[in-house]
Amino acid sequence: MKLLDIGVLSEQSGVSPSTLRYYEEIGLIQSVGRHGLRRQFDAQTATQLALISLGKLAGFSLDDIKGMFAKDGTPRLPRAELHLRADALDEQIRGLTRLRDAMRHVADCPAESHMDCPKFRRLMVFAARAGSRRRV
Amino acid sequence: MKLLDIGVLSEQSGVSPSTLRYYEEIGLIQSVGRHGLRRQFDAQTATQLALISLGKLAGFSLDDIKGMFAKDGTPRLPRAELHLRADALDEQIRGLTRLRDAMRHVADCPAESHMDCPKFRRLMVFAARAGSRRRV
DNA sequence: GCTTGACCTCAAGTTGGCTTGAAGTGGCAG
DNA sequence: CTGCCACTTCAAGCCAACTTGAGGTCAAGC
Structure with missing residues (x-):
């Protein structure tokens, strides 16, 4: 060995x-x-x-x-747990995707101030909701 | 006011x-x-x-x-910076997506041990690369 | 045999983003 | 006028995941 x-x-x-x-x-x-x-x-x-x-x-x-390793160091990955974590990743990916799209839009938005842009305002509503929920 | x-x-x-x-x-x-x-x-x-x-x-x-607020508290979002950050988000999303797919696969993989699954091993190579790069 | 340099231990420090605790204050309902 | 209660200040604590520092050890190369 x-x-x-x-x-x-x-x-x-x-x-x-x-x-x-x-x-x-x-x-x-x-x-x-x-x-x-x-x-x-x-x-x-x-x-x-x-x-x-x-x-x-x-x-x-x-x-x-x-918790994912047995005492001997070999992986012990519970499948249910993996699915749960994959779901959480999905959530995270969806949020990030929305955020990215909105950021791109805002970056190219012709509105004088970001505050005048409807999409930006919608984004803020989303952010406010996300912010007041408990952190994952 | x-x-x-x-x-x-x-x-x-x-x-x-x-x-x-x-x-x-x-x-x-x-x-x-x-x-x-x-x-x-x-x-x-x-x-x-x-x-x-x-x-x-x-x-x-x-x-x-x-740095994204002017002294008066109004947003001051530099468009170039937004694009950069959106790109970074893209990277992050891609990584997470890959990870999620692989996790799902592993969770449903029929291989006796995860270590026998080729996809899992490929995933680990990815992880090793990602892990040895400096954190973003 | 001596130096070198990578390791060792143990405790303490770091970072970011807060929360907690103790002791005090002030507006307002009763 | 009194009591309540949400606020106030300030310092300290907390969390994860490490890193750093001081002082020590040891195998290998010269």
Whole structure:
């Protein structure tokens, strides 16, 4: 079983050593030994790190992600949870799309002031609604 | 000119009084006077708050947003900047969409383990790339 | 054998966007 | 006139996800 020195893993994964130590501290990853003082990691940890960054992209917290690995570090992704998260992503994508369209419109809008533009005003109503709802 | 007590504005906008005070403290909004101790705000501030929540949705920081108002509180949205931000939103939307599709696929994927699914592995490569780039 | 440099530990600091707590004040209903 | 209650100030706290700093260790290259 090939072992990776923390520096190598860091280099390979783009995750800084301090972050790796932090991840280990919170139990997200495990080192399998030491070379002198230096942590050594299983090659599998690189895969795990890719999954972690994937999870972060999808909006999971590190704590959420922690629950997605079995004790041995292999992924354990509950399908229902994935669907839920995909739905949340859908929501987010819809909101962002609306926002982007409106921004484009406003940027090209000939109205003297943005406040004179009906689309902009509609956008603000949307924003006001979105703003007064509790954050996701 | 109609004035709003902080409580009224808070109620109306869904922004908590402490947040309003915080926004004033950082110079994002201005109160126009006091009724006893209580801050009073211009009715226009409600509009401004809608814009602020809009800006937050779009991924602007409060500091960015601060730059989007003239000293009198009227919006000053540079069109070039809007286009840039819309482009960034596009990027974000594309990434999220890819992610969502892949998540859906994985959730329904018949492979024994997620690790056996080619799509999942491709997704991880994407994640590894995205993760090692500097955060936007 | 000595230096070097990347690692080590542990505590504390950072950032953004607020919220909370303690102690005080003032307008208004009764 | 009294009590209430939403406000006030100011400092401190909170959250996640790290980073930084001080002081220490160790394997490897010269």
